[in-house]
Amino acid sequence: MRDVAREVGVSVATVSRYINGSAPVSPEVAERLEQIMAELKYVPHSAARQLATRKTMVVGLLLTNMYNDFFGPLLYGIESVVGEHRYNLLVATCRLDNQTNISLPIGPHNTDGLLIFAGSIKDDDLAELSSQGFPVVLIHHTAPESLSIPCVTVENKAATYKLVSHLIEDHDRRQIVFMKGPSQQEDSYWRKLGYLNALRDHDIEINPKLMLTGEFLHGVAYRSLKDFIDRSDPIDFDAVFTGDDDAAIGVVEALTECGIRIPEDVAVAGFDDSRLSAFLNPPLTTVRAPTAEVGRIAAKNLFNLIEGHPVDDVTLLPTEIILRRSCGCNSG
Amino acid sequence: MRDVAREVGVSVATVSRYINGSAPVSPEVAERLEQIMAELKYVPHSAARQLATRKTMVVGLLLTNMYNDFFGPLLYGIESVVGEHRYNLLVATCRLDNQTNISLPIGPHNTDGLLIFAGSIKDDDLAELSSQGFPVVLIHHTAPESLSIPCVTVENKAATYKLVSHLIEDHDRRQIVFMKGPSQQEDSYWRKLGYLNALRDHDIEINPKLMLTGEFLHGVAYRSLKDFIDRSDPIDFDAVFTGDDDAAIGVVEALTECGIRIPEDVAVAGFDDSRLSAFLNPPLTTVRAPTAEVGRIAAKNLFNLIEGHPVDDVTLLPTEIILRRSCGCNSG
């Protein structure tokens, strides 16, 4: 920058003002600046600018991991909004079970705001950020009431309720296995509630033996269901709500291996409507969750927060039931 | 930091030295520092540190977009290595066709090195970075020879050659449609070459009419093949090499819609072995590309570059043919 200033014959202040448009600059100087900056390929150093302005033009995204299909669309949604605002996106992963008390890799010291996915932060870290008035938006995870941090997630309970009711009412299933998701993720809780309420409202007794562990991972779900099948001979269940689509992969695999027909013997339903689900054999009945939209809205909310605008405390995006063959529909 | 120093009764220099372990600090002071830093929840400001040390502890990833299944595994591989090195990952998207001459969102001014995916940067920008001695690793894209920038990609040609030969030799196909990928991506070129060589070595004449546009996108591939089918009545092809698995989705959809049986009437083969491919109907014969591994190695190479170690100019990861039902194998 000094070089540019010297070359043009003005002070660095003038260069800075021209770049930021923070004060008028004479046309002749402007032209010279434009030319010299191009010639010298000058690019302002972000760290210096960050230090002086106390803005980083970066938003952070904190995830638990990157290997679920879920994150592709989420990132896509986030990135598109972040890009529009000419911000950059800093991505970090951090698991809750990481008990070592190291501080977060991203935070107020290197970003202007944080998008935090379920289970990637401890409540007290969150409280700390919040108390500093640092902009934070949670994704698929609501904050402790006392904090009032905005959150963007999807309607889990109603959709699960509706889907399980569909299995009961339209396909006459009553022994419905439920695969639990990771306990740190609220989605797991609400989906379970939807399931339980549906059973209750249809006067079906809840059978704890039918509650298996799926963890939203096909490997875990596969193992879990396989063991369950081995334990229960003959089969005494007629449907599986897999928790999410990834787990559904494992479920379908396990059932198929055991020669159990889908949906004739056992109906299967998932959650997410990930790209895969339409291609499973049979195509998976599931709940469409607008994941990219979640990312987009979360990012938008974060920018509103950064700019000081008000933001809804909870944004619950609607979900939609997608009936395919795995529950017994569309058999034609 | 000043606060911490004052509270402990030492100078900021001592605080800095303790934090960085750059010089010995007396045990008593160390203990006091530890305590006060925790109390004040002090976290060093990255921008200030960056400015003073001229290191950002950030690597950048430049992509064309985020909506291909390909990027999930790639990011996963990259992030795992970046995290290990306690660096952060700055993600930005930038399309080549973006002819406006704006400078890159990430570069030497805010990162210590760049991972650049095919087609997200212009050659002269690349030359500029290279001439500054800035660490860069290319992904699925080799630099102009003059530059000698390391690149990590997968073996495209040999695998495509082998797969097309398989269609010819084992399934007796001779009218093989080829769907071209995006022209800025080298993968497209090498896969095409593999296809052409396979035809040549089996004395099959090349028919330009069989070269369609797939762009590695299911939507484009679907449209393209559908039009082709409409134009050619009766069908005069017996196989499709789709270019990649995403395009294969569109191809399968188009064929199925037209009542063309896979693989009886038309064999289909893809590239990537994305998660979907095993679940397509029929399961897709494809080439397994170790995408996460590409990300991992690219990141490792970048760190080697940053640390001044030598790095291979081109890393070509082996690919493997996966035979499933869509080509006519495993029909049992």
Place this chain on the structure above:
DNA sequence: CCGGTTACTGTAACCGGTTACATTATTCCA
């Protein structure tokens, strides 16, 4: 013709760290 804007520019303090250099106290060894 004059006080008040407005346009443009420079000087220098500041953002929050790091580190070269200087200083003092202590230890070590011939």
Place this chain on the structure above:
DNA sequence: TGGAATAATGTAACCGGTTACAGTAACCGG
């Protein structure tokens, strides 16, 4: 016991921008 090395710390310059403040010159309305 004296000189050199070592430990522990402080002072202040510096990284590369931004911006408050001040100043000059041209312009404008009465």
